[in-house]
Amino acid sequence: MKKALKAVLLTAVIMIMSVACATQEPETFDLDFDAGGNTSGADLNGYSMRYAVTCATLFGDSSAENVLGFTSGTLFSDLAAKRKAEIEKNYNCTIDAFYTSDGANENDFTVHSMSGAFYCDVLQGSTHGLRSSMKIGIFQSINSLDSYINYRDSEKWGTPAMLEEMCWDGQLYGILPAAWPELNYSSFGYIFMANMNLASSLGIPDIRETVENKEWNWDKFEETLAAGTVVEGGETKVYGMSAHPPYLGEMILRSNGDTIIIDKGNGNYTWGYAEPNALKALQEFRDVYNGEYAFAFDHNVTSPDAVADAFIEGKATMTVVDTEQLFGYNGRISRNVENYAVLPAPTGPDVDPGRIFAVHESFRSMIVFSAYSKNFDASAFIIDKLYEPFEGYETKDKIKEFMTYNYFFDDRDADIFFDMFRNTEYNYFIVGMRQFNEAITDRKNKSVAELVDIYKDYNQRIIDNEAVSPRETLKELWPEE
Numbered sequence: 001m002k003k004a005l006k007a008v009l010l011t012a013v014i015m016i017m018s019v020a021c022a023t024q025e026p027e028t029f030d031l032d033f034d035a036g037g038n039t040s041g042a043d044l045n046g047y048s049m050r051y052a053v054t055c056a057t058l059f060g061d062s063s064a065e066n067v068l069g070f071t072s073g074t075l076f077s078d079l080a081a082k083r084k085a086e087i088e089k090n091y092n093c094t095i096d097a098f099y100t101s102d103g104a105n106e107n108d109f110t111v112h113s114m115s116g117a118f119y120c121d122v123l124q125g126s127t128h129g130l131r132s133s134m135k136i137g138i139f140q141s142i143n144s145l146d147s148y149i150n151y152r153d154s155e156k157w158g159t160p161a162m163l164e165e166m167c168w169d170g171q172l173y174g175i176l177p178a179a180w181p182e183l184n185y186s187s188f189g190y191i192f193m194a195n196m197n198l199a200s201s202l203g204i205p206d207i208r209e210t211v212e213n214k215e216w217n218w219d220k221f222e223e224t225l226a227a228g229t230v231v232e233g234g235e236t237k238v239y240g241m242s243a244h245p246p247y248l249g250e251m252i253l254r255s256n257g258d259t260i261i262i263d264k265g266n267g268n269y270t271w272g273y274a275e276p277n278a279l280k281a282l283q284e285f286r287d288v289y290n291g292e293y294a295f296a297f298d299h300n301v302t303s304p305d306a307v308a309d310a311f312i313e314g315k316a317t318m319t320v321v322d323t324e325q326l327f328g329y330n331g332r333i334s335r336n337v338e339n340y341a342v343l344p345a346p347t348g349p350d351v352d353p354g355r356i357f358a359v360h361e362s363f364r365s366m367i368v369f370s371a372y373s374k375n376f377d378a379s380a381f382i383i384d385k386l387y388e389p390f391e392g393y394e395t396k397d398k399i400k401e402f403m404t405y406n407y408f409f410d411d412r413d414a415d416i417f418f419d420m421f422r423n424t425e426y427n428y429f430i431v432g433m434r435q436f437n438e439a440i441t442d443r444k445n446k447s448v449a450e451l452v453d454i455y456k457d458y459n460q461r462i463i464d465n466e467a468v469s470p471r472e473t474l475k476e477l478w479p480e481e
Helices: 002-023 075-091 106-114 127-136 160-166 196-201 207-212 218-227 245-254 276-290 304-312 376-386 396-407 411-422 435-442 448-477
Strands: 047-053 093-099 122-125 191-195 230-232 235-243 262-265 268-270 316-321 340-343 358-360 366-370 424-426
Touching: 047 376, 075 093, 075 376, 093 376, 106 122, 106 127, 122 127, 127 160, 127 366, 160 366, 160 424, 160 448, 191 196, 191 411, 196 207, 196 316, 207 340, 207 411, 218 235, 218 276, 218 316, 235 245, 235 304, 245 276, 245 316, 245 358, 245 435, 268 448, 276 435, 276 448, 304 316, 340 411, 366 376, 396 411, 411 424, 435 448
Parallel strands: 047 093, 047 122, 235 316, 358 424
Antiparallel strands: 122 366, 191 316, 191 340, 230 235, 262 268
């Protein structure tokens, strides 16, 4: 019934958009400015760019007072406000930003746009809320604005892998403010973490050194799970790890080589979990979570927030969490745990020791341009100037220095964190790729091989329908990668 209703609604949307596009033209301005070369004298003739900022703020809830995504009263909100004022003064324009507390909403943007009505020129929001609207023509492609925005500048706008979710049919529809600290760092995962004080009290060798020596593998992980579990009087007082099973599963499943989507060439992609290295990883996850080391997990505490709480309360020596639990929207670990270590996933036997990777379900600060913008050129020009690196934080090293001082207990933690961030890949969770992961955890009556066979066609359909176009778009827009 729900699928039928969605089909009817989609048909209605297409009809509305067809009529709207035929009867309404975006407002245009005759702006006389040159975005190339020296732009210090560019004049936008009073252009006002309506900017909806809907992302969750770094600390607090999404309706908290903020400046372009940074909570008001913080260092970066002050720098963002200063940058905004400078652009308005230097280029004779206004950045008319409004927020969730003022009515900025991704759904409202979509509804207005589908009816052909103007809502904003530019929107910043979560890719979870934006990707589903990408295919129906309400965004202006970023590559059509490349006279102003160099989307290939990964330091400024995100790596191709970070932008994969917003690629479709040869077009890129979103960019990230990657040169601004913090906004994107709470949108990926899944980091392993250790309570170093607790681990030391249990006689566990320095895990940071284990990682540094490239010895953090499945065997060491299993040893640490066992050593980090404390049982007294038949009751488990401390578990080796608190884990949301899909997070742990996704990292272990990829830890012996990422085979979720294999590029066979010529536009052909396959689901690779039947490959030998993947089957080993699948069995490792099952053995760890439901097999020999099941005692090291509290199987009654599995939600992302509850898992973080257990780690904070000293009920688990290690955890695996989304980075928003470290800092960001939930961000409690950095405020409540003393001397935590940031760790990568342990490596399997078929990859190079020390391999570091990460995944993302969604980015909260994705920037899109409305197809009904009053002026695409002026809006793109403003966004490009707005998201230049902040003064004093022009390089990754300077940002890392700030993050290390404020959030990490060791330089090695920061190194791992940023290596994971640079190597993050889109996991297609939102379109169903995690169902297999969850089945490995829950369906203990089926062997790994049986589950692979059950889900093979299902996941191949997801790849064909949802992943081929973005992957081929990446090749087209970033041919050098």
